[in-house]
Amino acid sequence: MAKFVRILLLFILLLSAVPGADPPTVQGFSSDSATSERAWEAIFKAVPSPEHLREYMQRLAARPHHVGTPYDKDNAEWILARFKEWGLDAHIENFDVLFPSPKERAVELVEPKRFVAKLEEPPVSIDATSNQQAEQLPTYNAYSIDGDVTAPAVYVNYGVPDDYEQLDRLGISVKGAIVIARYGGSWRGIKPKVAAEHGAIGCIIYSDPHEDGYFEGDVFPAGAWRSRDGVQRGSVMDMPIYPGDPLTPGVGATEGAKRLPISEAKTITKIPVLPISYGDAEPLLEALTGPVAPAHWRGALPLTYHVGPGPAKVHLKVKSNWDTKRLYDVIARIPGKTEPDIWIVRGNHHDAWVNGAEDPVSGTVAEMEEARGLAELVKQGWQPKRTIVYCVWDGEEEGLLGSTEWAEQHADELRQHAAVYINSDGNGRGYLGMAGSHSLEKFMNGVAKDVNDPEKDYPAWKRLRLERIANAPPDQRDEVRKRADLRLGALGSGSDYTAFIDHLGVASLNLGYGGEDGGGIYHSIYDDLYWYTHFSDTDFRYGRALAQTIGLAVMRMADADLLPYDFTGLADTVGRYVDELEKLWKSKSDEIKERNTELEEGVYVAIADPKKTLVPPKAEDAPPFLNFAPLRNGLDKLQHSSEHYDKAVAHAAVGVKPLDGVNRKLTQAERALTLPDGLPGRPWFQHQIYAPGLYTGYGVKTIPGAREAIEQKNWKQADEQIVRAGQVLENEARVIEEIAVELER
Numbered sequence: 131m132a133k134f135v136r137i138l139l140l141f142i143l144l145l146s147a148v149p150g151a152d153p154p155t156v157q158g159f160s161s162d163s164a165t166s167e168r169a170w171e172a173i174f175k176a177v178p179s180p181e182h183l184r185e186y187m188q189r190l191a192a193r194p195h196h197v198g199t200p201y202d203k204d205n206a207e208w209i210l211a212r213f214k215e216w217g218l219d220a221h222i223e224n225f226d227v228l229f230p231s232p233k234e235r236a237v238e239l240v241e242p243k244r245f246v247a248k249l250e251e252p253p254v255s256i257d258a259t260s261n262q263q264a265e266q267l268p269t270y271n272a273y274s275i276d277g278d279v280t281a282p283a284v285y286v287n288y289g290v291p292d293d294y295e296q297l298d299r300l301g302i303s304v305k306g307a308i309v310i311a312r313y314g315g316s317w318r319g320i321k322p323k324v325a326a327e328h329g330a331i332g333c334i335i336y337s338d339p340h341e342d343g344y345f346e347g348d349v350f351p352a353g354a355w356r357s358r359d360g361v362q363r364g365s366v367m368d369m370p371i372y373p374g375d376p377l378t379p380g381v382g383a384t385e386g387a388k389r390l391p392i393s394e395a396k397t398i399t400k401i402p403v404l405p406i407s408y409g410d411a412e413p414l415l416e417a418l419t420g421p422v423a424p425a426h427w428r429g430a431l432p433l434t435y436h437v438g439p440g441p442a443k444v445h446l447k448v449k450s451n452w453d454t455k456r457l458y459d460v461i462a463r464i465p466g467k468t469e470p471d472i473w474i475v476r477g478n479h480h481d482a483w484v485n486g487a488e489d490p491v492s493g494t495v496a497e498m499e500e501a502r503g504l505a506e507l508v509k510q511g512w513q514p515k516r517t518i519v520y521c522v523w524d525g526e527e528e529g530l531l532g533s534t535e536w537a538e539q540h541a542d543e544l545r546q547h548a549a550v551y552i553n554s555d556g557n558g559r560g561y562l563g564m565a566g567s568h569s570l571e572k573f574m575n576g577v578a579k580d581v582n583d584p585e586k587d588y589p590a591w592k593r594l595r596l597e598r599i600a601n602a603p604p605d606q607r608d609e610v611r612k613r614a615d616l617r618l619g620a621l622g623s624g625s626d627y628t629a630f631i632d633h634l635g636v637a638s639l640n641l642g643y644g645g646e647d648g649g650g651i652y653h654s655i656y657d658d659l660y661w662y663t664h665f666s667d668t669d670f671r672y673g674r675a676l677a678q679t680i681g682l683a684v685m686r687m688a689d690a691d692l693l694p695y696d697f698t699g700l701a702d703t704v705g706r707y708v709d710e711l712e713k714l715w716k717s718k719s720d721e722i723k724e725r726n727t728e729l730e731e732g733v734y735v736a737i738a739d740p741k742k743t744l745v746p747p748k749a750e751d752a753p754p755f756l757n758f759a760p761l762r763n764g765l766d767k768l769q770h771s772s773e774h775y776d777k778a779v780a781h782a783a784v785g786v787k788p789l790d791g792v793n794r795k796l797t798q799a800e801r802a803l804t805l806p807d808g809l810p811g812r813p814w815f816q817h818q819i820y821a822p823g824l825y826t827g828y829g830v831k832t833i834p835g836a837r838e839a840i841e842q843k844n845w846k847q848a849d850e851q852i853v854r855a856g857q858v859l860e861n862e863a864r865v866i867e868e869i870a871v872e873l874e875r
């Protein structure tokens with residue numbers, strides 16, 4: 131659009147908001163500033179274009195670009211050059227991290243017959259970039275320890291703690307065995323961790339066609355789903371302990387940083403691990419005998435799933451180059467005008483496992499179009515109140531390396547200045563996914579109402595609400611219909627927001643469209659331009675919608691008179707988490723009592739088939755009552771102060787007197803939910819309300835300290851952790867109360 135057309139548009143929009151028309155309301159804005167905000171937003175929304183998104187993707191996904199490759203660096207420099215060309219103040223920040231890449235890999239069946247796994251993804255002729263073998267990272271799991279083991283195999287389903295309880299019932303031990311786990315059910319790094327804790331000496335992870343192969347749909351290249359030889363690469367670092375460079379926990383991996391010896395890095399696996407395709411897994415599973423796997427353990431391969439152990443004997447070998455590689459984080463800054471010391475931080479990664487058109491380039495290109503749009507506004511005279519920081523991260527795939535090292539390096543500044551971190555990763559077609567800090571729930575609902583869904587041509591918010599009604603459990607449908615705002619999912623881990631929310635306590639959001647774009651190319655060589663433009667957001671309209679959605683979120687956070695947090699939604703949702711925690715204790719308690727009763731009644735003896743093995747569980751002491759009062763008291767205070775805050779906002783002279791002091795305090799509200807000594811056994815995770823689960827990894831645990839103690843039946847720790855969670859709710863209530871008082875002054 132030519133510049134004069136935009137100025138004309140701005141003028142028309144300003145005119146359309148003169149008295150007589152309904153004053154537009156935007157959370158945190160006075161009606162005057164909302165009018166000018168909406169005018170700027172209209173200009174911004176017209177900038178992102180599908181053609182640009184496609185061009186950027188063509189460039190960024192043209193060649194493999196994992197950490198340490200020339201094309202990874204080249205991409206970072208190309209993004210930097212675009213930012214500068216658009217007039218942004220940008221630079222690259224480097225870190226040097228431990229990055230193992232494979233030197234030797236082997237999986238073979240040595241008994242009862244011989245089979246050598248291919249460990250390779252063949253090129254597909256129709257897919258132009260699938261033949262760049264020389265630059266592709268071989269199929270492997272990063273941060274697996276080196277090892278060379280031969281042992282009987284045991285099939286362990288997803289390889290999560292529940293599966294090992296099931297194995298106990300079957301009388302099967304994995305001690306000294308190599309486990310075969312399927313992908314799914316947890317973050318992949320959990321599988322070798324739990325296997326090692328149970329005495330296994332090796333771990334093979336395969337993609338069962340039930341999860342993302344022919345069971346779901348036609349396989350690539352005829353369809354979107356995983357083909358016989360497709361392999362999911364991925365990190366197996368023990369990220370629930372800490373993400374980022376394994377050698378520099380808690381500090382930026384700069385040149386002079388103190389580094390642990392590799393042997394002391396806690397997040398490298400204890401046993402060797404390799405991922406394989408279902409083509410390679412089939413002969414291994416076929417060679418297993420022993421009991422037939424429980425019904426919910428069976429996948430979609432054309433065979434009877436047996437658990438083992440043996441007679442399949444497997445040889446597994448992994449050896450890596452344990453190199454240090456350089457990261458290239460691209461950072462751009464738009465200085466704020468009146469509150470420059472409050473930062474709005476936005477990020478998406480640029481590195482991939484291979485070509486990575488979907489993960490992450492589909493998100494990276496949307497972020498670039500946002501940056502171009504904001505740069506356009508600046509050229510036309512817009513200056514945000516607060517400082518905006520755009521980050522394009524390196525090394526996300528291996529362990530959130532670029533974002534974690536940057537956040538650790540700038541921890542003090544971020545704790546002081548950061549109001550929000552807004553993340554995206556890959557983007558697809560469908561519904562708006564919104565997860566994040568519950569204090570941003572009202573804010574995100576407002577943004578989603580002002581962006582159109584490309585397929586329905588009405589707000590993304592409306593479509594998401596209707597989708598939630600369609601898919602809600604019957605007892606929750608009413609809530610979706612009646613509640614003013616759609617709830618945000620809580621954040622666990624799995625992308626670059628982790629260091630911001632979990633370590634630093636910066637209120638965070640993770641956004642992206644999806645749900646209509648399934649497929650099975652995740653972390654394979656087939657995640658490339660051909661696949662994306664045939665099976666995902668083929669015309670890049672959802673890429674444009676994502677750029678519009680997050681661009682609006684950034685602008686509103688940067689421009690609002692009063693930072694648009696809301697604490698009644700937070701108190702409401704945390705109240706649900708407290709209820710869930712009490713229910714969890716109750717169900718654990720009931721489960722233990724019921725099992726003890728059945729043992730006394732002789733149930734297990736009665737149902738044991740003498741021709742099969744069934745090992746009865748052991749009787750356990752019934753759990754003590756826990757004292758939830760500290761949490762209830764904290765929640766009560768949070769509810770009161772959030773209501774007080776709402777009243778204070780309703781009467782505040784927003785847009786009349788400067789609120790920079792109040793805004794600075796508001797940025798600290800999320801920080802109040804952290805404690806500096808973190809969660810039990812993992813001090814890096816400081817947030818007391820959200821964290822990735824120790825044994826789920828991706829999956830979020832809410833009120834994680836207490837929840838995990840209850841799950842592990844550590845009742846003393848549960849009581850202590852309830853006190854700590856209650857304490858942060860009181861801290862939060864105090865901060866909000868102070869702000870309310872200051873607003874009323």
Ligand SMILES: [Zn+2]
Pocket residue numbers: 479489490526555556
């Ligand atoms: Zn990603």
